[in-house]
Each structure stands twice: as structure tokens, then as C-alpha cells.
Amino acid sequence: MQDPELLLSEFLKNGKKQGLDESLLREVLDHLMANQFYPAGERGNIRSELLRILKTHLKGD
């Protein structure tokens, strides 16, 4: 939930449980929220960006 970031806090909680980094979780959720209304057929670029986020995160580690 955008206000008061209930969705974010839930996602962070569940993500951390999986051992994932908070900055990665925030960046992934921001990206998904910003593009949540694009239909499945038009999500090619969104997926590419998501993959880029994951790769950048890996390099940062």
C-alpha cells in the first residue's frame, strides 16, 4: 500500500526472511509499482529493466 507503505513493509519483511538485501527489495518493488498497470503483452522492457536491477545488485555485492 502506497500509504503508509504497508505493502513495502510487508515485502521487505518477507524478502528479508528469504535473505534478500533491503536495497534490492526496495528497487524491485519501486520498479514493479511504477509499471503495475502495463499489460502482460507489453512488459518486455519492464522485464529487461528488472533483470538489469538484479544484475546491478549482483555486481554491487
Add this chain to the structure above:
Amino acid sequence: MRLTHLVLYNIGPFRGRHIIDLSHTNNSTGFAFFAENGRGKTTVYNAMRWCLFGEVRERAKTIAGKRIEGSLRPMVGDEGKILMNDQAYHSDSPQEMSVVLFAEGSNGTIQVSRTVSSSSKFARMDSEMNLQLDVTIGSEPLRTGSEGQEAIESFFPRELERFFFIDGEALEEYTEMMQSSSIDGLQTEVNAVLGIPALVKGKDDLTTIRQTVKSKIEKSSKALKQSSTARDEIFSVKRELKSKLELVDKKQTDLKTVSDKLDTTIEQMKTHEELAPLIEELKTLDIQIDMKQSNLAETANDKVSESKYAWQVLLWIRGEKLHSQYLEEQKKMNDRERAIQSTEEDIERLIKSITDVTGICDKCHQPLPDIELYRDSLKKELERLNSVLVRLQSEDTYSTKDLTIKLGDLEKLKPQKDTKERILKSQSKWKKVVNDLETLEERKRNLNSKITDEAKANVAELGELKGRLEATQVKREQDLKAARNDAQMAEMELKRLSRLTGNASEDKESLEINRIVGKLQLAIKDTISSYQEKARVEVEKRSSEVFKKLINAPDVYTGIKVDKNFKTKIRNSKGGFERSPSSGMVSMMTISIIDALRQVSGIDAPVFLDTPGRSLDEKHKKELLEYFWQSEGHQFLIFAHSGEYGIEETVKDFKGKLAKAWTLTLPSDHKSCYLPNCESDDVLHDVYAKKNTCQACQHEWDLTSKETMILEVKT
């Protein structure tokens, strides 16, 4: 985001260009459009939807809890309720309609312009219209078409349209959805507002990414496996190559040995060079003799074959005379028989003549002279013929049968016409061959006397050896070529395997991404599950707060209960639920839920509420505006029927919160002058001309006009 201007051009009852200025100095959130039915308040509402989304649909219907999407309203056409102004559609060329919307947001000014104009002379359907969308945001470059639409939807998400474009019918629809046993529709919208699509679609995105990554991992794993197998194979291929190269060396040595031997043999043959022509001639002679001998056999056979008829030829030397004699005799016999036959016929005729002679003339019937003399001559002739006949019959000769048998026997002995010639020719041919053969053998004897048997044997042996060596050399050359090919293939295989071992490496990045994606998927799954429940609680809390403010009766109602299926009930102060709430109460509950969802959606957009007080009593209608019209916050525009809210009363009651208000009227609605600076009641009504004329400012208006006017109300 706040709207500042809205420009309508040839849409619905609005003919020509109408500019609605929504800008104002304070931050009040209230805006109102008042109108009676048929004046176009829903058109203004729909014009904004069309400007933003390019389409206007008829209201969706909910049947048995299932939402049925409304049909699309056509822009032009002769059927259905079109969006374009009727007069513009029927009279203008080109036909054109447009809506321009100006707003201010965090990125500066926003301008959205959507225009549709006819591409043919007189368009009768939407497909004959050209659409143009231009979007400008702050100082960013102009965006058109799908890019423009994308920009609009970043401010006004189409999926959340119902949380800022709300009308009375939609409220009823929501109410039905919240109270029915089905949760279709509402939960989808609740999910959309709560950001669930981000998670659901994100999960699908991650699944797709994972599939791609897994495919890469499989590829690299396959390459690694191939590399490992190649490393195992490379040793055996190296061994194989070594043995093949050794074989090549051996084959080369073998070939060299044979080539050397062949050279030696050729050298040895050169020492017998003087004998070579003689030996060659001897060989030729042998061949010729062989041919002649076979020729001799053939001619001898011919000779024997032809001599089989020699006896016939010899016998015929004597038989031919006899045969001629018999033929002569046969001819004579035939002549005699013809002579006898002829003589007999003459005798018969003569006898008849002698008998027939009467001595009287047939013509004159007189006796003929010398008739006796004539008779004597006939008798003498008869005697002569009889003696000839006797002579012919008495001649000694063969019988016809005997003669035919004899001739037949002799015919059997007669040889064919050229038998003798053929016998002589075959003999002559045979004799010639015998002579030729003798000549050749004589020549061979002469040659043999010049060459010793030892030399001859030596040369023959060397020749035979040379032939054998040449054949061996050809075979070994072929063997060497095959061995070289084998070695080359082994070398290529070794290179291929070397490449495979060199290129493969583990795709660590893909493995790591796969691991993270798996964890993210689990995190999303858990979040959807836990968040939905928390969100429900949150919506329940917020909607209860809104509801309590709206109804303003905290002693009676304490809030709204939202169950896990998003069905709603009104809580009363006794701790139970309101069993049969009034329709107005239910509407307030629905508005509370929608506003709670709108709040959590975080959409920074004005709210448009069409016919807001449709099923509310006076108290609740007022409370609705009290709640939404604030001194600051999101713009809240209502499109109210004059029966819902009284203009003067509303303006008076909400002074300070109502930023601007307009009336939508037809000219015929005005009995007094409607010009803002006049408003005189001194109006002359012309019944025949169907027009009013203001006596104060002389303004005239046509009472038959169907063109809606937008007039600002003084607040």
C-alpha cells in the same frame, strides 16, 4: 494535480468552443456543475474521460454479481447516442470535435489535447475519422499517439479510473457488488488499488526471467558437460592420431620401397634395349600367328561345311544331260499329243462335210456341178489324215507318268545354283590362310634364330616384374592417401574437442540470478498472502473513518465491517450490524469504501462525481459535500442535477470551500438576461419570433436553440 482549464469543442450539446476556467486563487477543493436534465452535465464528465482515455462507454451493468462492460459510445454516426455535437456532425465540413484539458502537477503544466476530424467529406462512422492526441508535460517534448496515452495513464491509471470518475450509477454498482454473494469485480478493483497487480505481474515477470535464465544455465551446463566429455575423448583421439600418423609413415616407406624396385627394374630393362624391338616384333608375330590360326580354323570349318554338297555337283555333271534329254522328250510328247488332237478334229470335221454334202445349192436349190469330184477330193483328204493319225499314234515313246517320275528324281540331285562357286571360294580362302600362316611361322623361326632363349626369358621376367611393381605402386599410393585422410580427420576431431574444452565455463551470474529470482518469487507470494489481509484491515479502518465523518452520527454507527471477501456491513453502536440500512446509508457506505480505496491508491488526480446525491437525503447530501469539499486537497468536481442540490443554497452553505461553480442551461431556460454584467429582469418575450430581448442591454436569445451555455455562478 489540479485542473486549470477545460476546453470543449463540438461535443454533445456544446456547439462551438467553450472554455471552462477552473483556476482560482485559494486552495478550495469544491467545484460544481449544476444543470437540469439534458443540459450536458454528463457530457462534461464524459468529455474529460474521452480526453484522457479516448473512449466513453455506456455504464457497465452488474448482473448476479458479474460485471458486464458497457458498450462503446460512437463519436459519429446515424445510430446510437454519438459524442459529437449533432449540428457539427450534420452540417460541418470537415466534421471536428475536440477536448483540451490543462492541469498543473508536480512536473509543471500538463496539457492533453484530443481531436477527432473527418477524413472523408462526410464521415458516417468512426473509422472515417482521424484521431490526434497531443500531450505536453512541463518542458518535456510533445508526445503523440500511444506515447501520449502512456504519459496520460501515468497520471490517470485507466485501471483506477473508477476511483476518480465516479457517478451515481457506479455507486449503485459498487453497492450491489459489496452486498452480493459474488466478489467478482470489487476484489479486482480492491487488488488494483492496493498495488496487488504490481506483485502479481511482477511474479509473472520474474517467472519469465527465470525461464530465460534457466535456459542459459542449461545451455552452459550442457557446454560444461560437453567440455568434460571432450577432455575424456581427447586422449583417445590423440592416441588414435598418433597411430594414424605412424601408419602414414609406414605407407610412405612401403611406397618408396616399391618405387625404388620399379626404378631398378626399369634400369635393368634398359640393358636389353637392343633386343627389345625384336622381342616386340616376336610378340607381334605371336599375336598375328594366334589370329591366323583362329582364322584358319574358321576357314577350314567353312570349307568342310561347303564341301558337304560337292557330291551333288559331281553327280549333276552327268545328270544334267539326261535331265535335258528328258525335258526334250517331254516337249516332243506334248507336241505329238497336240498334233493327234488336231488331226482327230480335222478328220471329224471332214467326215461331217462328206456326210453333209447333198449336191443341191442352199440358196437357189439347183444341183451343184462336179459334186462327185468334190466328194472324192474330200475322201482322199480323209485317207491322208487317217494315215497321219495312225503314224502319230504308232510312234514309240515314253509314257507321260514315267517321264514325270524320272524328271522328279533327277531334280532331287540338282545342286543349288552357286554351290560350286561357294565350294571353290571357301577352298581358295582356306588355302590363302594356310599360306599366310606358313609365312608368319617362317618369319618367327627367323626371329627366334636371332634371340637366345635366356635373353628372351630375362626380358619377359623383367617386363612382368615391372607390371607387377607398377600395380603395387598404384595400390600403395591409394593406401597412403587413405591413411593421410584418416590422420587429417583425427586432427580435425582433436581440434574440435580442444575448442569444446577451451570455451565452456560455468554461468555463475545466471546461477546467482536464478537463486535471487526464486527468493523474490517466494517473497512476493508470501507478501500477497499477508498483505491482502492487512490491506483489508486497513481499508476497513479507513472506510470506517470516512463513514463516521460522512454520516456524523457516532452514537448510532461506529463504522464499516469489511470481511475477507470484501463484503461490507454497517456496524452499529450496540456491537452488531445494521440489518436493513436505508438506501442513503448504503450509498454513504459505498462512498466511504471508494474513498478509502482512493486514498490508499495514492492517485494524485481530481475526483469527478456525477449525480452525487442521487439516492441521498438532504442531510447526507450536505454531509457528502462537507466531507469532500475542503479548504485544501484534491479537487472534487460534482455534476449535480438541480433537484439534488439547490444552487443558491449550496453556494451559500459552502462558501470558502466551493472554489467555482457553473450552470449548464439552454437559452430557453432564461426568462431574465443571463449576461453576467446585466441580469436584468426587463425582458421582452416575442412569441412569434420565439426569442427574448433584454430591454436593458438589448441582448437577444433564441428560444429554440438546443445549444447548451456554460455560465459561471458567482460564489
